[in-house]
Amino acid sequence: MLIPPDPIQRFADVLERARQAIPVDPNAVVVATVDADGRPSARVVLLKDFDQRGFVFFTNHESRKGRELLGQPFAALCFYWQPLDEQVRVEGRVEVVSPQEADAYFHSRARGSQVGAWASLQSRPLGSREELENRVEDVEKRYAGGEVPRPPHWSGFRVVPDRIEFWHARPSRLHDRHVYLRDGEGWRAQMLYP
Numbered sequence: 001m002l003i004p005p006d007p008i009q010r011f012a013d014v015l016e017r018a019r020q021a022i023p024v025d026p027n028a029v030v031v032a033t034v035d036a037d038g039r040p041s042a043r044v045v046l047l048k049d050f051d052q053r054g055f056v057f058f059t060n061h062e063s064r065k066g067r068e069l070l071g072q073p074f075a076a077l078c079f080y081w082q083p084l085d086e087q088v089r090v091e092g093r094v095e096v097v098s099p100q101e102a103d104a105y106f107h108s109r110a111r112g113s114q115v116g117a118w119a120s121l122q123s124r125p126l127g128s129r130e131e132l133e134n135r136v137e138d139v140e141k142r143y144a145g146g147e148v149p150r151p152p153h154w155s156g157f158r159v160v161p162d163r164i165e166f167w168h169a170r171p172s173r174l175h176d177r178h179v180y181l182r183d184g185e186g187w188r189a190q191m192l193y194p
């Protein structure tokens with residue numbers, strides 16, 4: 001098989017197949033970060049955008065992942081689509097998206113999610129469910145009848161890839177693995193043993 005030259009276009013094709021095969025959250029992805037001591041942590045987020053510049057997700061920048069990424073600006077993403085028998089791994093430096101990009105996405109979200117972004121002190125200890133509900137009520141009162149602005153601590157991260165790997169299951173565990181390594185403005189593709 002000839003390895004397709006553009007990994008971003010190849011990712012677009014795989015994600016499109018995933019969207020057709022998986023009714024809920026085909027854009028879910030595990031994102032791994034590390035803290036200042038090199039200790040890794042991982043969680044699922046939703047991929048909200050991607051193009052030649054990179055892969056974007058949104059979150060609270062004061063959350064555990066947010067603080068880790070602001071301190072150690074590298075991440076690894078891992079997609080797995082079981083019905084497709086496909087895995088894609090993306091690695092690279094992370095940058096914060098522009099305020100315009102963050103605003104545009106924030107204002108496209110449901111109002112409840114916008115309120116939640118203010119109410120949730122993501123990843124900090126919570127005393128009770130009631131405490132969270134009271135915070136939600138306070139935010140709703142504060143912005144009653146008006147637009148909910150984007151919290152300054154809520155924005156997107158873009159993973160700027162320097163390594164993208166496509167894995168496709170094959171019989172006898174002799175799977176296909178194609179890794180793309182950033183090479184100047186382009187990519188150098190390489191097969192790997194499974």
Ligand SMILES: Cc1cc2nc3c(=O)[nH]c(=O)nc-3n(C[C@H](O)[C@H](O)[C@H](O)COP(=O)(O)O)c2cc1C
Binds near residue numbers: 045058060
């Ligand atoms: C399907 C799914 C999608 C999620 N999407 C997001 C997301 O886009 N952004 C986000 O901040 N958290 C998302 N979460 C919650 C995260 O997994 C995580 O619990 C939260 O962000 C706190 O992580 P942290 O403490 O490591 O920062 C999602 C969880 C699941 C299961």
